[in-house]
Amino acid sequence: MKKMFLSLSTVILTLAFYGCATMEEIPVVEKKPDATDPEPLVKYSTEPNYSPVADRDYRQMTRQKMEDESALNAGAGSLWVMEGQTSYLFAQNKQRRPGDPTRIKIEGAALKQLETKVSTISELLNQLEEQRKQAEFDQKKLDEDKKMDEAKKLRLAEIEKEKDNILTNGLAGNNATAEGIQKLAEENVNKRMPAAIPDPKLKKEEKVVSANLKKEEKPDLKDVEFIASRIVEKTPEGMYKISGQQMMMIQKRPYKVIATGMVRPEDFDDQSISSGKIFEPQYDIIHIKKTEKQ
Known part of the structure; x- marks a missing residue:
């Protein structure tokens, strides 16, 4: 009888503990919140802080056109490029320093200006010869x-x-x-x-005497088609001041062309810069004296 009572008590306790465990696993069902009204749409006409998206000028692109517009070269995309610049990762470093070289390509108005000055010098030399x-x-x-x-x-x-x-x-x-x-x-x-x-x-x-004078001819400026130049300084406005010089001969006499001007960073090129992209250009032609040559 005693054993039977103990067995029954054990079964009752087991069922009681099992029931408590199952009660903890029963999920609590919460009440669904009431639906709210949707927020009104924001229009560009009513919100001045929003600006309309700019129209994209999508055009057909070819590989050659992309290479030309991107100005790709042998070092483009390289992790390390040492060409007078600091090393860079994945992005071209366009920052220049004083002393970086380039060339000024003389064309357009600059070419006409030099032709006029050379013609004037030639005329003066002819007068001196006369x-x-x-x-x-x-x-x-x-x-x-x-x-x-x-x-x-x-x-x-x-x-x-x-x-x-x-x-x-x-x-x-x-x-x-x-x-x-x-x-x-x-x-x-x-x-x-x-x-x-x-x-x-x-x-x-x-x-x-006057017949022996040389006839006026169009000056030959092949020697100054490109003027080797360097960055002199960087202005507070972010532009580069460049200066260069190139030798040339006028009637077998040595002269020197000195070019100075300002260039925007986006127009600067290691190979050459067109004279049309130079701001405040100045081109001077001076005679080289014998003392200077020596």
């Missing part, structure tokens, strides 16, 4: 006139001596008049000392 030749001709003519005056004086002195000789020795014969003696004296002197004749070369030189 003045030099005229000075040489004037000096030659002065020397020739002086030489002829001395020859005339010497000849007159010889004629007077010959006249005295004729009168002293009675060489005039029957023609002893003053006119006859003068004529005989001149003939005798001419045999020993012919009269001085002006140099015919002087007359020819006088005619060709």
